[in-house]
Amino acid sequence: GQQLNQSPQSMFIQEGEDVSMNCTSSSIFNTWLWYKQEPGEGPVLLIALYKAGELTSNGRLTAQFGITRKDSFLNISASIPSDVGIYFCAGHTGANSKLTFGKGITLSVRP
Amino acid sequence: DAMVIQNPRYQVTQFGKPVTLSCSQTLNHNVMYWYQQKSSQAPKLLFHYYDKDFNNEADTPDNFQSRRPNTSFCFLDIRSPGLGDAAMYLCATSREVSKQPQHFGDGTRLSIL
Numbered sequence: 001g002q003q004l005n006q007s008p009q010s011m012f013i014q015e016g017e018d019v020s021m022n023c024t025s026s027s028i029f030n031t032w033l034w035y036k037q038e039p040g041e042g043p044v045l046l047i048a049l050y051k052a053g054e055l056t057s058n059g060r061l062t063a064q065f066g067i068t069r070k071d072s073f074l075n076i077s078a079s080i081p082s083d084v085g086i087y088f089c090a091g092h093t094g095a096n097s098k099l100t101f102g103k104g105i106t107l108s109v110r111p
Numbered sequence: 112d113a114m115v116i117q118n119p120r121y122q123v124t125q126f127g128k129p130v131t132l133s134c135s136q137t138l139n140h141n142v143m144y145w146y147q148q149k150s151s152q153a154p155k156l157l158f159h160y161y162d163k164d165f166n167n168e169a170d171t172p173d174n175f176q177s178r179r180p181n182t183s184f185c186f187l188d189i190r191s192p193g194l195g196d197a198a199m200y201l202c203a204t205s206r207e208v209s210k211q212p213q214h215f216g217d218g219t220r221l222s223i224l
Contacts, residue, residue: 031210042115042201042215043154050210088153092209098168099213101153 003027004089006102015111017079023089023102024071031092032065032072033099038085046087047074079109114138117202117216124192125224132187132219134202142208143185145177146201148218154201160185161208189221197223 005024013019023032031050035043047056049065049072056063062075072091076083089102116135124130134143142161146154158167160179174196176188189196199220203213 031212033212035215040218040220042117042203042217045212045214048212094209097209098156098159103153 004091004100004102006087006089006105008105009103010106010108012108012110013079015079015081015109018075018077019079019107020076021074021087021089021105021107022071023073023091025091026070027093028069029072029091029093029100030069032063033090034061034063034072034074035088035090036085037088037104043088076107079107081109081111083107084109113216115202115204115214115216117200117219119219120217121220121222123222123224124189126194127191130189130192130221132189132200132202132221134185134187134216135183136185136202136204137183138204138206138214139182140204140206140214142205142211143179144203144205144213145175145185145187146203148199148201157187159208192221192223194223197221 033048034046037043047058047063052069053067054065060077086104086106088104090099114137118133144159145157148154157171174190179185199218201218202216205211205213
């Protein structure tokens, strides 16, 4: 089945730093979604991508749909303490396909 | 305002005692999903409804059932909870199954005594 690879499992950065997270697959995806989940909460949609090469921003967040359709990245600029959480990539591979999730990256931000 | 609402946020039940979790949505989306999420793992899809059509995942135990009496509400019934069923249960909705983002509720944390 389709798998989404996110690594490393955890990232530790200093407040104010930029951070980039990748999500890769051996399968072609036709949507890429990035979610953030905080402890005790449900995942919150950050950015949705629908076309190869698409670059979309949401405040300090920027994400891109890779041109090979097998990868996506999420950048967070000028990190702040409230950026702490688990960042999941997710995507669809085709019509009527269920959403596939990566294992998530836990981001810690040191003040 | 919350668009996917799950109640309760925390549920404690006894081993083997049936429990029902509820989800409601104000988005008027066609699809409602139930996921199970265990600590440090990604959400795992249990089943989904497209309108009134129920779609079960092949590896979802028979112990888990669902009902969708109308567009807005969907329920997760666990008939005989075991210790391994302790988890966060997430409800999500989307307009269509594919190429549409899913919007999640805040989840119900289920504990089994």
